[in-house]
Amino acid sequence: EDKVVQSPLSLVVHEGDTVTLNCSYEVTNFRSLLWYKQEKKAPTFLFMLTSSGIEKKSGRLSSILDKKELFSILNITATQTGDSAVYLCAPGGSQGNLIFGKGTKLSVKP
Amino acid sequence: GAGVSQSPSNKVTEKGKDVELRCDPISGHTALYWYRQSLGQGLEFLIYFQGNSAPDKSGLPSDRFSAERTGGSVSTLTIQRTQQEDSAVYLCASSLAMVTDTQYFGPGTRLTVL
Numbered sequence: 346e347d348k349v350v351q352s353p354l355s356l357v358v359h360e361g362d363t364v365t366l367n368c369s370y371e372v373t374n375f376r377s378l379l380w381y382k383q384e385k386k387a388p389t390f391l392f393m394l395t396s397s398g399i400e401k402k403s404g405r406l407s408s409i410l411d412k413k414e415l416f417s418i419l420n421i422t423a424t425q426t427g428d429s430a431v432y433l434c435a436p437g438g439s440q441g442n443l444i445f446g447k448g449t450k451l452s453v454k455p
Numbered sequence: 456g457a458g459v460s461q462s463p464s465n466k467v468t469e470k471g472k473d474v475e476l477r478c479d480p481i482s483g484h485t486a487l488y489w490y491r492q493s494l495g496q497g498l499e500f501l502i503y504f505q506g507n508s509a510p511d512k513s514g515l516p517s518d519r520f521s522a523e524r525t526g527g528s529v530s531t532l533t534i535q536r537t538q539q540e541d542s543a544v545y546l547c548a549s550s551l552a553m554v555t556d557t558q559y560f561g562p563g564t565r566l567t568v569l
Contacts, residue, residue, distance in 0.1 A: 387561060442514070443558060446497055447496065447497040
């Protein structure tokens with residue numbers, strides 16, 4: 346059975362801190378892994394990772410995939426209150442659908 | 456349109472009634488997905504459509520749930536004889552094709568079954 350585990354489930358930090366969010370997965374016929382940020386209803390796309398060891402960056406956010414160890418991390422440096430959200434990890438399998446983890450709820454205090 | 460749209464944004468219904476939820480994908484996207492997110496839970500895959508192929512219904516929780524996609528564009532998710540446990544946010548996503556393509560999500564429909 347496909348499985349995605351994100352850790353920690355929740356995290357409280359202060360502005361300026363750096364955080365690392367973890368995602369481990371077991372997915373049949375893995376194709377890619379996506380990270381989303383969910384603030385209210387609709388998740389918004391952050392990154393798609395398909396190759397091991399290649400870091401993707403977007404501003405203060407970066408992510409990397411390890412297909413051998415079956416995990417990915419999402420880093421956020423110099424956190425801001427606007428980074429407060431639930432961060433979802435979603436590997437995609439052979440069926441095309443995404444398998445979502447329960448998310449990491451990040452709260453950034455001023 | 457510029458993004459995925461869904462309607463209604465909120466729906467309150469009584470137990471036992473049927474509901475229809477609509478999704479308009481991004482123009483040109485051939486793959487369309489339905490997910491639901493119950494309170495405090497992760498997103499749960501329901502069904503996906505790819506072009507004119509038969510839909511993958513493997514995630515539908517019961518035979519009260521069905522979905523169709525007309526003309527390869529708009530999709531409707533129908534829940535018959537709604538139950539309180541159907542209360543959730545129903546999210547639709549579309550992508551250019553499938554598998555390795557980014558899925559873009561609509562704003563969702565919050566369904567409350569009284």
